[in-house]
Amino acid sequence: MNRPERIENDTAALMRGIGEAAKAASRRLGIATPEEKNKALKAAAVALRAATPKILDANAKDIEAAKAAGRPDSFVDRLLLNEKRVEGIAKALEEIAELADPVGTVLAEWTRPNGLRFQRVRVPLGTIGIIYESRPNVTADAGALSLKAGNASILRGGSESHHSSVAIHACLVEGLRAAGLPEASIQLVPTTDREAVGAMLRGLEGAIDVIVPRGGKSLVQRVQDEARVPVFAHLEGICHTYVDKAANMTIALPIVVNAKMRRTGVCGATECLLIDKNAKSDFVTPLVKALLDEGCEVRGDAVAQKADPRVKAASADDYGKEFLEPIIAVRMVDGVDEAIDHIAHYGSQHTDAIITEDEATAERFLDRVDSAIVLVNASTQFADGGEFGFGGEIGIATGKMHARGPVGVEQLTSFKYKVRGNGQIRPK
The missing domain is CATH 3.40.309.10 (Aldehyde Dehydrogenase; Chain A, domain 2)
Structure with a gap:
């Protein structure tokens, strides 16, 4: 299903369309080959390098607005892109491509006395919603890690990094197109309307399987308080x-x-x-x-x-x-x-x-x-997924359920059981 055209004054309809497109894309990604996913990531890295001047021009608009708004230097530093940082984003995409594909990995297997053969196998989570502030590199990291793990992603960056995120996202889409994967595999919410966040927290009518917030305390607190789907998050880094x-x-x-x-x-x-x-x-x-x-x-x-x-x-x-x-x-x-x-x-x-x-x-x-x-x-x-050898991270999870520490490709998977028999029935 193709994503509908942007509906300027109807955020609810816009987000429903994004959710439907992501759900359809996630089914395709669930069976995508490692070669397809890696081709998309490497092509996106090439596109990023080629688009560096455009990305820096877009980032300059965000930096100018941040300074005009009186944002502190630490905030501006998180937002800032330069040639070295763009190259770092491109290299991260290539590093993620080189990681072992987690999907289909057999975590355990055993045979019962009745002959049933069991396997616990890694599978994608489905669709991941990422809500983040000020860090434009998260657009690439989150989209790439989700893709590598076979998940569709819906990215909602902050208004302060909007121009930068749009420019980076265009390169990710170029990579998807080159690999023949659905462009809706990685979607960037095109509106800065705060209701878009609310719609994601409600799960987009079952389209979103997990939410990952990455930003300040107020953002993370809101996500943890309002989300109706599982959350990978940390509130503060003390x-x-x-x-x-x-x-x-x-x-x-x-x-x-x-x-x-x-x-x-x-x-x-x-x-x-x-x-x-x-x-x-x-x-x-x-x-x-x-x-x-x-x-x-x-x-x-x-x-x-x-x-x-x-x-x-x-x-x-x-x-x-x-x-x-x-x-x-x-x-x-x-x-x-x-x-x-x-x-x-x-x-x-x-x-x-x-x-x-x-x-x-x-x-x-x-x-x-x-x-x-x-x-x-x-x-x-x-404390960074790249330094752990994960190629990047969506964030650092401090909870104790499912994911903890840097959230990389393995943490963006779940598992299912494959059971093979030869006619067994369960006795009364």
């Missing part, structure tokens, strides 16, 4: 880095600075630094100074304030806060167990890290911190 008394400061300093300052507006940025007060030497001063010298505002407890006069007093609200800016909260703790307790109380089960040379302490932290991603001696900014 990430911690704990520097243990057995840390090697040679690696601790660059890790801490990178974890906070590489990109302050991403969900994997460290928002709170915990330091073991039992260290034999002064860990606080060099860590705090390194952050301050990089332009980070430090809000700390009494010990941190004594380490450097530039440190501001932390309020109770600074712990458990997602700043998404060059601001970090610092607190001294009495060993790894107090660090774990702090994270359990203030964290968001997203990403947390320990820096230590003590293997037993590292394992204790890994086992007892109940977050989707837990790292040892590495930056929290590795």
